[in-house]
Amino acid sequence: MKIAVIAHDGKKPEMVAFLMRNKSKLNAVDLVATGTTGKYAENSGLVVTKLLSGPVGGDAQIAAMAAEKKLDMVLFFRDPLGKHPHEPDVQMLMRICDVHNIPIATNPATAQLLLDAIWKKHQE
Numbered sequence: 001m002k003i004a005v006i007a008h009d010g011k012k013p014e015m016v017a018f019l020m021r022n023k024s025k026l027n028a029v030d031l032v033a034t035g036t037t038g039k040y041a042e043n044s045g046l047v048v049t050k051l052l053s054g055p056v057g058g059d060a061q062i063a064a065m066a067a068e069k070k071l072d073m074v075l076f077f078r079d080p081l082g083k084h085p086h087e088p089d090v091q092m093l094m095r096i097c098d099v100h101n102i103p104i105a106t107n108p109a110t111a112q113l114l115l116d117a118i119w120k121k122h123q124e
C-alpha cells in the first residue's frame with residue numbers, strides 16, 4: 001500500500017501527531033511525502049520517501065503519481081487559513097485525485113476515517 005502525505009506549514013504538527021497515533025498501521029505502508037512534510041514526518045520514526053518541497057513541484061509530483069494510479073490514498077493536511085504561493089498546484093492535485101478517483105483527505109478527521117477504512121479493507 002502506498003500513501004502520500006502532505007501538510008501545509010500550519011498543519012505540520014497535526015500531521016506528525018497523526019502519524020505517531022497511527023504508527024502501528026503505517027509501519028507497513030510505503031509512505032511518500034513532499035519535502036518538508038517528509039522531514040517532519042520522519043520525526044515520527046516512520047520511513048518516508050521525500051519528494052520536492054510543495055511550492056517547488058512536490059504537489060505536482062504527487063499529482064503525477066496519482067494520475068498514474070501509483071497511490072492508494074492521499075492525506076493532505078491543508079491549512080485553509082494560510083496563503084500558498086503554489087495554490088494552483090494544490091488545486092491541481094485535488095482535481096487530479098478526483099479525475100482518477102484516488103481517495104484524498106484534506107483534514108485530520110477525514111484522514112483518520114480513510115486510513116481506518118483502507119486498513120480494514122487490507123485485513124480482509
Ligand SMILES: O=C(CO)COP(=O)(O)O
Binds near residue numbers: 008034054058
Ligand atoms: O506545500 C505543501 C503542500 O501544498 C507542502 O510542501 P512541503 O511539505 O515541502 O512543506
